[in-house]
Amino acid sequence: MTLDQIKPLFKDYQALVKRVDGHIAGIQNTFPDKIACKKGCDRCCRFLTLFPVEAFSLSHGYVRLPDDIKVKIRLNLEKAGCPLLIERECVLYPFRPIICRTHGYPLYMEKKGQRLVDFCPDNFKGVSSFPKETLLHLDQLNTLLAGINRQFIGSIETDPPLLDRIPISEAIFILGP
Numbered sequence: 484m485t486l487d488q489i490k491p492l493f494k495d496y497q498a499l500v501k502r503v504d505g506h507i508a509g510i511q512n513t514f515p516d517k518i519a520c521k522k523g524c525d526r527c528c529r530f531l532t533l534f535p536v537e538a539f540s541l542s543h544g545y546v547r548l549p550d551d552i553k554v555k556i557r558l559n560l561e562k563a564g565c566p567l568l569i570e571r572e573c574v575l576y577p578f579r580p581i582i583c584r585t586h587g588y589p590l591y592m593e594k595k596g597q598r599l600v601d602f603c604p605d606n607f608k609g610v611s612s613f614p615k616e617t618l619l620h621l622d623q624l625n626t627l628l629a630g631i632n633r634q635f636i637g638s639i640e641t642d643p644p645l646l647d648r649i650p651i652s653e654a655i656f657i658l659g660p
């Protein structure tokens with residue numbers, strides 16, 4: 484499958500990314516002076532495994548990177564952590580997975596019957612509660628992403644079949660070295 488053939492298959496995923504980015508922008512507007520997330524902070528970055536749709540999307544960005552950056556990524560494969568983190572910046576930031584877009588912001592989840600809101604302790608200092616519309620419902624987001632992933636998998640053929648989750652160190656090379 485060529486890059487041009489695969490691009491339309493990201494339509495639903497990209498629509499979800501756009502919704503998530505819009506939600507995050509809304510939080511930033513609501514709490515303009517309460518967010519410490521900034522370029523150079525890599526506190527949330529870690530080694531990830533991805534659904535195939537996110538793995539292919541990330542690889543779609545990777546193949547366009549200049550060779551010198553690819554060399555640095557390959558060197559990073561020897562280390563722990565995310566190989567895309569170079570000098571404390573994500574070299575595939577526009578293509579980063581959804582989880583990377585949501586880290587640090589108020590994530591709503593239910594665990595063992597308890598309602599929890601998780602966010603980076605450097606953010607929202609002094610904030611005692613969040614307006615409902617600023618909470619990102621993690622289970623709902625994961626359900627949407629899983630559905631989009633199922634559709635994506637159904638639209639491509641691979642041999643051998645794709646793993647359910649693909650480590651980021653393998654994901655980036657799916658569409659090219």
Ligand code: SF4
Nearest residue numbers: 528529565568573583
């Ligand atoms: S993909 Fe980018 S934002 Fe996500 S963990 Fe890796 S370096 Fe960090």
